Amino acid sequence: MTLDFMPSPSPEDPGLFIRDPYRFSDAMLIIPPPLVECLQCFDGGHTDLDLRAALARITGRLETEEISRRLIDALTDAGFLEDETFARMQQEKRSAFAEKPTREPAHAGSAYPADPEELRQTMGQFMADGNGAAPIAPADGLFAIAAPHVSPSGGWQSYQAAYRMLRPEHRARTFVILATSHYGTPEKFGLTRKRFRTPLGESETDTRLVDWLAERAPDAIEMEDYCHSFEHTIELQMIFLQHLMGANVKVLPILCGSYAQSIYRGGKPEDDDGVKRFLDALTELRDREGDRLFWILGVDMAHMGARYQDNFDCHAGEGVMQSVADRDDRRIARINALDAEGFWSLVQERHDDLKWCGSSPFYTFLKTAPRASGELLRYEQWNIDDRSVVSFAGMAFRKPAE
Numbered sequence: 001m002t003l004d005f006m007p008s009p010s011p012e013d014p015g016l017f018i019r020d021p022y023r024f025s026d027a028m029l030i031i032p033p034p035l036v037e038c039l040q041c042f043d044g045g046h047t048d049l050d051l052r053a054a055l056a057r058i059t060g061r062l063e064t065e066e067i068s069r070r071l072i073d074a075l076t077d078a079g080f081l082e083d084e085t086f087a088r089m090q091q092e093k094r095s096a097f098a099e100k101p102t103r104e105p106a107h108a109g110s111a112y113p114a115d116p117e118e119l120r121q122t123m124g125q126f127m128a129d130g131n132g133a134a135p136i137a138p139a140d141g142l143f144a145i146a147a148p149h150v151s152p153s154g155g156w157q158s159y160q161a162a163y164r165m166l167r168p169e170h171r172a173r174t175f176v177i178l179a180t181s182h183y184g185t186p187e188k189f190g191l192t193r194k195r196f197r198t199p200l201g202e203s204e205t206d207t208r209l210v211d212w213l214a215e216r217a218p219d220a221i222e223m224e225d226y227c228h229s230f231e232h233t234i235e236l237q238m239i240f241l242q243h244l245m246g247a248n249v250k251v252l253p254i255l256c257g258s259y260a261q262s263i264y265r266g267g268k269p270e271d272d273d274g275v276k277r278f279l280d281a282l283t284e285l286r287d288r289e290g291d292r293l294f295w296i297l298g299v300d301m302a303h304m305g306a307r308y309q310d311n312f313d314c315h316a317g318e319g320v321m322q323s324v325a326d327r328d329d330r331r332i333a334r335i336n337a338l339d340a341e342g343f344w345s346l347v348q349e350r351h352d353d354l355k356w357c358g359s360s361p362f363y364t365f366l367k368t369a370p371r372a373s374g375e376l377l378r379y380e381q382w383n384i385d386d387r388s389v390v391s392f393a394g395m396a397f398r399k400p401a402e
Contacts (some may be wrong), residue, residue, distance in 0.1 A: 010030070014030075014033055016030065018030075018078075025078055029075070038058070052064045101344075106229065106235060111154055123239065127240075134178065139167040142165055143398065143399055144372075145163065145395065146358075146396075146397075147162035147299075149179060149390050152236060158378045158379075171246065172293055174252055174294070175250065176236050176251075177363040179297070180299060181233070186272070187215075187269070189254055189257065190225025198235070198239050198247075202247060203241075203251055206252045213278070213285065216277065230254060233298040235286050256364050269363060280366065282368040295369070302391040304355070325391070332393065338371075340363060343363065356370065373397070374396065376393060
């Protein structure tokens, strides 16, 4: 049930493209158009005879045993069926990640350059003054920023707006990264003690704080969460942090699962006992550590268009995306006011039809942040493909002067 299905990206090979976003399997399959209908037989309720009957109807041939066997074998070998092969792949990948001392870069060479020197040059271009960035503001009271987790090539201006707020005096702090967990368990938080490696070097995870949270809210935490192994939302913050603060920057990486129960059933996220315990623990950690922490949110906002199961196409800044910008602005205003309840009431409208994947990190931050105010530095919409748009922003948060 966790597989990704989409039209084949290759015009020469039409059909249904299947992959495993969890990377339990590295296989990718394209099911030819005539056989796509047969996938309905793989629901746990149909038999081999049902599959062969469907193939006979589709092909007009009575002898379908070979085609049936080849299809079953292809799905089995790929790890795309819930069977012993998949269970073995899943266990091997989870065990391999748990045993590693470091979290290796999963998106180097795709989302950003894998070569260290090329990456340094790219990051330098993203952060250079010549890109028309606003003058650097003073760091007085600055304790948090929000940046996108969209591809840096598409969102570099919002990354720049947020990360240009950092100063050398922030280098000694532990950076608490609250980021979206696209594939994590709802109402859960993914932690890891592993060091994070990128082409720029290896960071240190503040295991003292990881252990402190795990002790106080164990039911809400997935420790050594496998999602860390492939999730991009923290990894993309790491390359900006390491570029600006040095490779050995200290972090507390937290993947925030969705608050789906609250979005679809009502109530507040903290009505879940585990979520409440984690929010209470994170608030206590903030009070105890104070200015030894700096907070970073790795968050995108609206996801609209065909890629995201909407029955319409989208273009940045045009048509429906103009009204999306207005609704985004209302949510951003509540975030800047650190109004957690007001923000969440907007998220709950129409069960979050804007599909803000950053809603849970934002709410987690708003419920645990000190008295402060936010500032929108830059807002953008970007066509992630010809038919779909993602919105995101760079933001900064300051505590009032004493």
